[in-house]
Structures are given as C-alpha cells and as structure tokens.
Amino acid sequence: MPNELTSHLELAIAFLKMGALIFGGGFAIIALIETEVVTGQGWLTHKEFLDGLALGQVTPGPITIMATFVGYKVAGLTGALVATLGIYTPGIALVILTTRYLNRIQNSVWARAFLSGIKPATVGILLAVSLRLAMTMLPEPVGVAFAGISLFILLVFKMEAWVLILAGGLLGLILG
Template identity: 40%
Template sequence: MNKNLKEVAQVFFKLGCFAFGGPAAHIAMMEDEIIEKRKWMSRDYFLDLIGTTNLIPGPNSTEMTMHCGYERAGKVGLFVAGIAFIFPATIITAILAYLYVKYGQLPEVEPFIYGIKPAVLAIIAAAIFKLGKKAIKSTELAILGVLVLAASLLGVNEVIALLSAGVLGMAYFYIKNKTTTTIKSITPLFFLFGINATITKVSTLKLFLIFLKVGAILYGSGYVLFAYLDAELVTRGLLTRTELIDAIAIGQFTPGPVLSTSTFIGYQLSGFSGALVATTGIFLPSFLFVLLLNPFIPKMRNSKILRGFLDSVNVAAVAVMLAVLFVMGKETLIQWQSIVIAIAAIILTFKTKVSTIWTIVIGAVLGFLLLKLF
C-alpha cells in the first residue's frame, strides 16, 4: 500500500471509530481532519464536494469520505476511504447484533450518548462557521442561504431546498453576468433499482437486493431509512417493528453512518452472511455514484453557468447544516448537564486546538459522570 493510500485508510478508520452525531457532525469532523490538519484540498473545493454530494442518494457523510479518498489517492483511495469509514461501525454493529439475538436486549450506553450529543453541537457549529465564511461570497448568496435556512426549518425536504437554491442561483448569476457561454451539459447519472419481487423467505441474495434498492434511492436521515425499511421488511413480515426500532437505535448510538443498521438487520435475518450482504448492498450504490460524479465536479466549477449553480448549492448546504444544528440544539439542550457539556465543548472547539475526537471522548465521559453523580 502506497503512502497516500495508507494515510487515507488510517484517517477514515479513525474517524469511523469516533464519528458520532449524524452526517452534519461527520462532515464537521472531516473538515477538521482533512482541511485544517492535513490540507488535502482547499476549503472551497471541500464545499463543492459537500454541495454536490447532497444531491445524490445515499449516506452523504460516507460519500464525502469517498470523495476525499478519491482526491488523495485516486479511484482506489475512494474505495479504501469508504470501507475504512464503514468498517468500525459494521464490526461494532455485528457484535451487538450477536448479543441482541443471544440475550434479547441492547447494552446500556445512554449516559455516554447523552454527553456526546452536546459535544457534537459545538463541532458542527465550528464547521458551519468556517465553511460559511467561504460559502458566502456575496450578498446574494447570503440571502439565498437565509431563504434555504428558513425553508429547512419549516420542513421543506433538504434535497428540494438544495436543488431549488441551485437552479435559482444559477439563473440569477447567469442573468447578472449576461453570460453568452455555451452551456456544456453535465447529466448526473442516477440509478433506480426496480426490485419489487415478493419475498417468501430470506435468502442472502434477496437480502442483498432489498438493501441494494434502499441504498440506491435513499435520501434523508435515519428517520427516512426507518420508513424505507419498514416498507421493505416489516410490511412483508420479515421483521417486527420492535426489532426494526431496536436496529435503528443501534445505528444511532454506534459511530459512523446510521446505515450500519443494515448490518444489524442482516444478522437478525440470516446470520453473519446476511450481515455481510445487507451491508454490501446498502453501501454499494454510494461507491458507484461517487465514482461517476467526482470527475464532473471540477468541470462544473470551470463552467460559468454551472459555477453559479455550485456556489448556490454550497451556501444552501451550509444553511441546511445550520438548520440541523438548530433542531439538534432544541432536542439536546434541555437539562443543565447537557448545557454544561455544550459550553465545555464550545470552549474546547473554538478556544483550543484539541482534536474533535478528544472533544467527543471528553463529552462522553462528562455525560456519564454528570448523569451518575447528579
């Protein structure tokens, strides 16, 4: 393994072990690790990757790891980064699935998760601050960002908000600059796997096809994943809703992408082979989407009209992160203990050079201590 590939594997394996808090937090940790510490690319280009990644199906933060791996070590780096990031969550989830099947209950980790959540808020806030300074290049983009923030807080689907912002911004900047450049069309390639066969028993092939379909069409959060899996598994009698809720809970409190839920469900339905094919199926489309999309991003930046689209989508992506931060803050900062942890995390994040990973660890320990002592 060459030096760059080894570095990619190490960085994303480490992030995969500590990436709690959902896509916004994962991307914030990547920004700190990739841009601040290692300077693999400019913050502007990192923003381009975020903006375009939000427009394709699949787990956005996992796809961002693939983009970063591609930039650092080529096509092989794409696969190494994605696998290294997914691997820790998959292994942890598989072990928990085994224990769940054997003992019928989940481990008690709530005190640690309680402390991680407010720490994650500070990490996301720092990333929004740094990325926002780069994304807001004009008054018009600032206004567009405010509009997307308002739309997101009102419940508008984030993909619709991003696409609308991109089209609106592209049209505005095209008219403003009176560009007459010929538009070079770049058509994103999206796949929709029409796998609707009735499932009578759970074979590894059928499990693979179910999760391949979900991975190919999934947009949104873990709650959207819950709806997809409910339709594919619960309504067909393959899983009870209680088992599905437990599986989603596992995905929420393990590090890495929430799609590691697939590992847990796959094990429940077909043992370790089921865990393997379910995990492969749900993540495979993301590898293909990023492999196809990545080469087009520099071309989009070099096109005058598509540059306006990209700038608008970028500022919209930061606005969506801000909306996520606001909602998470309302849900998390409801007791004095969580507020204390959030303040400590803000000081660590903004006033020191402590790694985001250590901020997560300190938050988890504080959560455990404050809940147990008070």
C-alpha cells in the same frame, strides 16, 4: 510504489479514525473530515473540500460521496475504495460486536450517560460546522439571504431539504 502505498495507508488510517468517531450522523463528521483532509493532511484545498461537500449534498449518501471524493483526489480509484471502506468499517464492526449485547447496552446506565454527553457535543459540532461553512460559502448578500430564507422555510414549512438544494442550484444558474 512506496508513495502510492503510503497514500493508501494514510487514507485507510485517517478514514478508519473518522469512521470510529461518527456520532450524530453525517453532518457531525464534516468538521472532522475537514480538519483531517484540509488542515491536517493538506490533501484538499478548502475550495476542493467545499466542492466535494456540495457534490455530496445533491447525491444520496453525502458521507460516502465525501469519503470517495477525498480518496479519489488523493490516490485515484483505489484511494476512493480505501477511503470509502475506511469510513464504514468501524461502524460495521461495532454493529457486529454489539448486536449480541444490544439489550444490555440499551438498559445500561453507563451507556445512557455516555450518549447523553454525546448529544450536546454533537449539536455543538454541527453548529460550529454550520458557522464555518456559512462564513466560507456565503461571501455575498444574496447567499446570506437565500440561506436565511431556506432556514425559515425548513423550520416553518417543513419543506424537504432536497427541494431547497435544487432551488439553490437553479438560483445559482440564474444569477450566474
């Protein structure tokens, strides 16, 4: 039992920490999750992480799916619950604590300066995650080509991302 308790405690701490650092939306936290669960804790292999990430992209709520996936791999159903609650608890607590002071916070020079620093850092994190994922997930020229075409379609034609994800899945089935 101590092992199970330790796993749950480690999951709770890891996902509370990650939940407290979510800025810039779901993709910004992918690098943090990868560093924690693959490199830091060794809970998942890089392939397992990418499988969980892919699963999260074809379902609603990719961060919820990723947290639940990691928690389940580490400690079963209760681990899934611990990780999922952990990722959201800091954000929920922050909303509850700051709602009363929202007008003051929004008009604060300090808060605006803080957020203006977070924005470029988040873009940098997203670019780093994208490059790391591209190097891992695109070992073949056809994958690189489809990624380039997808990027072009997203930027030029503003197509919904889910359509491209579905098309990529179908392309994978066809190319086997």
